[in-house]
């Protein structure tokens with residue numbers, strides 16, 4: 001699968017390890033930075049990965065910051081993105097089955113590397129269930145939000 005990945009400085013080491021795992025699993029990984037532990041602004045990387053997914057350049061996106069919160073808030077402002085902040089495999093699986101999440105947000109200061117790897121593996125391997133969930137997903141998209 002074509003996967004775009006990004007992080008800020010807090011998520012840099014976790015992102016590097018996740019990238020290695022994804023490549024070993026056979027995924028086509030595009031790393032949109034950051035490229036060191038020097039301090040950067042997470043919205044820049046959230047936007048880069050989210051736009052890649054929204055434009056169809058990647059099937060899914062993975063974002064890592066300290067908590068995953070800043071990444072998820074930013075990613076969910078990009079039209080077409082359904083970003084899920086996950087700290088365990090159950091919510092990661094459900095975010096695919098019921099919400100068709102196309103961006104996964106992770107917190108490297110919250111979740112250990114082993115769990116991060118299990119979350120990403122499960123999230124990428126789980127298909128959207130569709131059916132009644134498709135109607136709900138359609139209703140959550142920005143173009144369909146009623147004021």
Ligand code: RB5
Nearest residue numbers: 010065066067068069070
């Ligand atoms: C960086 O210190 C931290 O604020 C960032 O990684 C993230 O946790 C923001 O939501």
